[in-house]
Amino acid sequence: MRFSPVIAALLCFTTWMSMVHASIGPMASCCYWRSKTRxxxxxxxxxxxxxxxxxxxxxxxxxxxxxxRICSDPNSDWAGKAIRKVDKEKEIKALQKMGGIKGSTSNITPAVSNTATNAPQKEC
Structure with a gap:
């Protein structure tokens, strides 16, 4: 079987592109410094x-x-507050999906005491 130089070049180019994509691809979304933006x-x-x-x-x-995107120091006070805020919102959304919370209203029926109505009544 004869090996064509065009096929060899195509194979080398494909291998090179795969390696470049694998090594540089994930780096594109990395933070290289932390911003002080709040x-x-x-x-x-x-x-x-x-x-x-x-x-x-x-x-x-x-x-x-x-x-x-804002790259922040994970130990800063602002980052801690922002993380807690997002986590709380995610928890509320998860509860809403499960049917536990519907907006800001409650579907719990309040209990009413029957002690006054069960007492014996005197006739006048």
Whole structure:
């Protein structure tokens, strides 16, 4: 069987592109430094934790309503507040999905005491 130089070049190019994509692809979404940007907590909708390994620093990556990413120090007070806010909202949404909470109303019927109606009544 004859091996064509075109096939060899195509095979080399495909292998090279796979290696470049595998090594550079995940790095594109890494934080390389931590921002001191602080937006109002109402604008934060989600977060992910970035650990060292593929990425150069440890950070919390916040996602805003406008789709912006904020790389923050995971030990900062602001980051802690934002994480708690997002976690609380996720918990509320999960409870709403399960039917436990419907908006801000309650579907629990209040208990009424019957002690006054069960007492013997005197006739006048």
């Amino acid at each position: 937006v109002p907590l109402e604008r934060i909708v989600d977060y992910t934790n970035q650990s060292e390994g593929l990425c150069p620093i440890t950070a919390v990556v916040f996602l805003t309503k406008r789709g912006r």
